[in-house]
Amino acid sequence: xxxxxxxxxxxxSYPQVAVDFEAGPSVLVGPNGHGKTNLVEALGYLxxxxxxxxxxxxxxxxxxxxxxxIRAVIVHDGRELLVELEIVPGKANRARLNRSPASRxxxxxxxxxxxxxxxxxxxxxxxxxxxxxxxxxxxxxTRLPRFAGVRADYDRVVxxxxxxxRTAYLAxxxxxxxxxxxxxxxxxxxxxxxxxxxxxxxxxxxxxxAPYVEKAYDAVSQGKGAARMAYRCGLAxxxxxxxxxxxxxxxxxxxxxxxxxxxxxxxxxxxVGPHRDDLALRLGELxxxxxxxxxxxxxxxxxxxxxxxxxxxxxxxxxxLVLDDVFAELDADRRERLAELxxxxxxxxxxxxxxxxxxxxxxGARYDVAGGEVRRVR
Amino acid sequence: xxxxxxxxxxxxxxxxxxxxxxxxxxxxxxxLGADPADVARxxxxxxxxxxxxxxxxxxxxxxxxxxxxxxxxxxxxxxxICVVEEPKDVIAVERTGEFRGxxxxxxxxxxxxxxxxxxNLKIRELMLRLRSxxxxxLILATDPNTEGEATATYLALLIKPMGxxxxxxxxxxxxxxxxxxxDEITLGRAFExxxxxxx
Numbered sequence: 001x002x003x004x005x006x007x008x009x010x011x012x013s014y015p016q017v018a019v020d021f022e023a024g025p026s027v028l029v030g031p032n033g034h035g036k037t038n039l040v041e042a043l044g045y046l047x048x049x050x051x052x053x054x055x056x057x058x059x060x061x062x063x064x065x066x067x068x069x070i071r072a073v074i075v076h077d078g079r080e081l082l083v084e085l086e087i088v089p090g091k092a093n094r095a096r097l098n099r100s101p102a103s104r105x106x107x108x109x110x111x112x113x114x115x116x117x118x119x120x121x122x123x124x125x126x127x128x129x130x131x132x133x134x135x136x137x138x139x140x141x142t143r144l145p146r147f148a149g150v151r152a153d154y155d156r157v158v159x160x161x162x163x164x165x166r167t168a169y170l171a172x173x174x175x176x177x178x179x180x181x182x183x184x185x186x187x188x189x190x191x192x193x194x195x196x197x198x199x200x201x202x203x204x205x206x207x208x209x210a211p212y213v214e215k216a217y218d219a220v221s222q223g224k225g226a227a228r229m230a231y232r233c234g235l236a237x238x239x240x241x242x243x244x245x246x247x248x249x250x251x252x253x254x255x256x257x258x259x260x261x262x263x264x265x266x267x268x269x270x271x272v273g274p275h276r277d278d279l280a281l282r283l284g285e286l287x288x289x290x291x292x293x294x295x296x297x298x299x300x301x302x303x304x305x306x307x308x309x310x311x312x313x314x315x316x317x318x319x320x321l322v323l324d325d326v327f328a329e330l331d332a333d334r335r336e337r338l339a340e341l342x343x344x345x346x347x348x349x350x351x352x353x354x355x356x357x358x359x360x361x362x363x364g365a366r367y368d369v370a371g372g373e374v375r376r377v378r
Numbered sequence: 379x380x381x382x383x384x385x386x387x388x389x390x391x392x393x394x395x396x397x398x399x400x401x402x403x404x405x406x407x408x409x410l411g412a413d414p415a416d417v418a419r420x421x422x423x424x425x426x427x428x429x430x431x432x433x434x435x436x437x438x439x440x441x442x443x444x445x446x447x448x449x450x451x452x453x454x455x456x457x458x459i460c461v462v463e464e465p466k467d468v469i470a471v472e473r474t475g476e477f478r479g480x481x482x483x484x485x486x487x488x489x490x491x492x493x494x495x496x497x498n499l500k501i502r503e504l505m506l507r508l509r510s511x512x513x514x515x516l517i518l519a520t521d522p523n524t525e526g527e528a529t530a531t532y533l534a535l536l537i538k539p540m541g542x543x544x545x546x547x548x549x550x551x552x553x554x555x556x557x558x559x560x561d562e563i564t565l566g567r568a569f570e571x572x573x574x575x576x577x
Contacts, residue, residue: 146566156524163490183488183496186532190524 001113001318002347003043004080005073010065011087012038019374025348025362029355030369036351039374040116040322042070043349046083047114048138049093049105049148052324058089074112083111106152110145113319115309117326121301125288129278136279139209139308140201143315147201154194154274161187161270169268181265188257195273196250199233202274203244206231212307212314220299220306220337225283227303232278298330306341323350327357335359384410436507438483438500440465448472448481455479457514461504461533463487463521471519479517482507487525488532496532504533508540515543522549522567 007018013035028036037053041060044052051060061068068087073080084096085105095102102108123131140147161184168181210229217227233242235252242249256272257264264271281288281300288300312319321342327335327350339359342348352358355366366378380388384406392402409417433439434446441447448454448468458479462468468481484499507513518533520526534544550568551557557565 153524157528160490160524160528167490167493183490183528183532186488186528186535187490189531190528 001074001076001320003072003112003320003349004075006039006043007069007071008039008042009069009071010062011042011068011070012060012062013372014038015062015065015372017372017374019367020376021347021349022365023347025343025350025364026367027355027358027363027365028349028351028367028369028374030351030353032353034370035372035374036353036369037324039369040324040349040351043072043112043114043320043322044116045087046070046072046085046108047112047142049085049109050138052116052118052120056089057087057093060087061089072112081111083108106145106148109141109148113142113312113317114322115142115305115312115319116322116324117302117305118322118324119326119329121305121326122297122329124304125281125292125297125300132279132281133275133277135304136202136205137198140205142308142319143205143312144201147198150194150197150201154191154198157187157190157194158270158273158275161191162268165264165270166268168265172265184261188254191270191273192250192253192257195253196246199235199242199249199253199274199277200244200246202277203231203233203242206279207244209307209311212310213303216306216310216341217299217303219341220302220334221296222333222337225296227288227300228282230280230282232280233274234272234276295331295334299334302326302330302334302338306338309342309345318346321345321348323348323362325351325353327352327359328354433483437481438485438503439468439481453478456512458517459504459507459513459515460517460519462519463526463529467519467521477517479515484520484529487520487529489525499529501533501536505536508537508542513542515545517545517547519547522547 002023003021005018005020007016008014009016017039019039028039030036041051041053045060051057054060066088069084070087071082071084073082075081082096082098084099085108086094088094093105095105095108097108097111124135137147137151141151164181164184164187206229213229214227217225231242235249235256236242242252253273260271281304283292283296283300286292288297292300309319309321323338323342326338330338335357336359339361343361348362348364350358350362351369355363363378365376368375368377387406387409388399388402391397391405392399394402397405409420430442431440432442434441434449435444436449437446439446439448441449443450455478458477459482460471460477460479461482461484462471463484463486465483468483471477471481482500482504484501484504486494486499488494488496488499508516516533516537518530520529530546534546537544548571549564550571551564
């Protein structure tokens with residue numbers, strides 16, 4: 001899979017821009033703040049329907065414009081696919097595939113599969129559990145787009161259930177008393193059903209991904225330490241293992257909800273479910289978070305992305321690889337090794353402020369990005 | 379900007395669902411230029427809809443009398459009730475011509491985020507209807523989204539002890555569609571609700 005052309009209208013700093021890309025490695029070079037990352041961010045948005053930099057859509061639309069449009073031609077198996085997405089902050093986005101409207105933006109997921117390395121990745125290792133859950137869920141959707149629906153359904157149920165618990169909590173606090181909790185059982189059942197589905201997806205993913213992470217870390221760090229990854233599930237707190245059987249998971253979630261109901265009512269929020277889980281990253285016997293050095297943390301973050309790429313490739317898709325400003329963060333050794341490891345990708349797009357930061361082997365096509373213009377120079 | 383009556387009209391139209399500022403302006407100027415008789419008819423319909431239309435005392439569909447047209451129809455079966463969220467859902471099911479029973483309009487779905495619980499819906503009234511003993515089957519036709527599914531589950535739990543047959547509308551593939559183009563959620567649901575093929 002590769003991106004043949006990217007066109008942006010009123011996206012971030014660009015009123016209008018069009019760039020043609022080729023297979024193999026390309027480097028986008030330009031001073032900071034001139035819009036390199038905006039280009040790859042747009043591609044990331046097409047692949048995930050979310051930005052890797054911001055949570056809200058408003059910053060993606062150029063100041064003064066009403067909407068932003070991302071348009072990309074994707075080549076896959078020799079066929080061209082035109083994917084268009086219109087971002088209107090505060091409203092539902094609109095998507096088109098080969099010029100016919102998609103019934104939901106979600107339908108374009110899978111059209112572009114992409115693995116992105118970004119400076120923000122360090123927080124996969126050092127940040128909060130939410131960052132790692134997002135990493136897993138994003139990869140889950142890239143691998144099996146059906147999970148976009150599972151994830152949305154689950155989030156919605158948690159929101160509704162929290163609203164119900166919150167009203168009950170407030171009513172109790174103000175002495176109002178009779179809040180309607182009769183529907184709580186219903187929300188429990190739905191949370192267990194969608195939660196089990198999401199949980200099973202994550203567990204299966206971690207099972208498949210873990211060996212790739214170990215291998216990738218070994219390659220990036222040149223054999224310094226073993227990276228082990230495990231899904232940390234709230235259901236496993238009693239010491240038993242969790243397996244990816246949806247029926248069993250659903251029953252266990254229901255039991256856990258029943259057990260923590262009093263607690264949930266006292267705190268007014270849902271305390272059980274995959275939205276509270278984490279991905280445990282260990283180096284040797286120690287947790288990576290808090291113990292790994294800066295360099296080791298970076299190696300781990302790179303290993304997670306490389307493993308994602310290797311797994312998708314082994315499963316038959318060749319994702320586009322994006323390296324957004326990561327080389328500046330790495331020492332010379334890691335740069336070379338990373339360049340070597342991603343060299344096998346069908347298409348690599350790397351951004352950097354200084355061209356010499358990017359190892360020679362990735363210097364294919366070169367684009368200069370400055371002042372809102374993108375110019376191919378080689 | 380505009381002033382006086384035309385500005386007021388644009389403001390009022392702009393508050394309607396699905397009408398943005400530009401559409402409001404276009405409609406306002408269309409009305410300004412339209413035949414006075416047409417405008418008078420529109421005005422009188424608008425007034426009448428609030429004065430005369432009310433909700434059916436039995437099923438809570440929109441009606442002009444105490445009971446709606448469907449509830450008054452003696453040819454329809456009293457044994458089946460189809461539960462829907464909104465009056466427009468009644469129209470949708472009626473268009474199929476497949477259903478010859480009665481309806482019950484809940485007036486929404488359970489939605490804690492908007493503060494809507496079972497007491498805000500016509501659920502007590504539904505239970506009263508079911509107690510009359512004539513109803514044998516209940517079809518739950520709430521929307522196939524999070525809130526509609528939760529409402530259906532809630533009703534099913536409530537009604538199960540009464541020994542009625544409770545069914546949920548199947549959600550699946552659109553007729554005339556290509557399997558290849560069905561999204562995976564729809565296709566997944568269609569798989570879940572598959573049935574044996576009688577030949």
